[in-house]
Amino acid sequence: MQEEIDSSYIHKYDALRNLVFEILHYTLKMQPSINTEKQQTNASYRTAILFLELLERQFPIEDVRQRLSFRSPSDFAHQLSIHVNHLNRAVKETTEKTTSEIIAERVLQEAKILLKHTEWNVSEIAFALGFTEVTHFNNFFKKHTNINPMTFRKGE
Known part of the structure; x- marks a missing residue:
């Protein structure tokens, strides 16, 4: 390596x-390996798994022109052909986190990767992650990490 x-x-x-x-x-x-026959699954579990798979399929972002297709719980619910309340309830029941929290964690993880391992400027990263304004991305990043994206990139 x-x-x-x-x-x-x-x-x-x-x-x-x-x-x-x-x-x-x-x-x-x-x-x-875990014996999958012994695991009990219900509709909420299957819905949460479908949501998580759909979320993960959007990553990694490898090109500045690439953009997240689904950013909000309602985007995911629409794609899964279920009501957003049903999705939120199923995800919360299964993961003990809200749908929005899981999306935010994954977007933040990808933001950190892009800041550390690409030369893209912050506005390109913000656009790729589905933010319409760089300010919204900066606020999102600072809210979750307590530092701004450029400070994180510099490693301070």
Whole structure:
């Protein structure tokens, strides 16, 4: 991995991300599998899983022109063809977090990745993450981390 980071390969961060995923999957294979027949699932659990899968399919953001398709609980509910109240109830019951909290956590995680591992400016990152105004992104980031995006990027 160090050899890759020291290289001049333009897509080295993508290659590094793939290496990390390979390590993660290798370690997950080492764990004993859980017998899925013994797990009880209900409609709320299945709805929450569909929501989480739909959320994760939007990531990683690899191009400045890419933009999140779904940002709000109602966007996800519409895509899943269910009422937003049903989605919110199912997610809260299953994860003990609100739908909005989960979306915000994942958007924040991706924002941190983009700030640390790309040369994109803050407005490009904000646009890719579905914010219509850079100010909204700055406020969102500061609310969740207590620092602004540029301070985070500099590592202060």
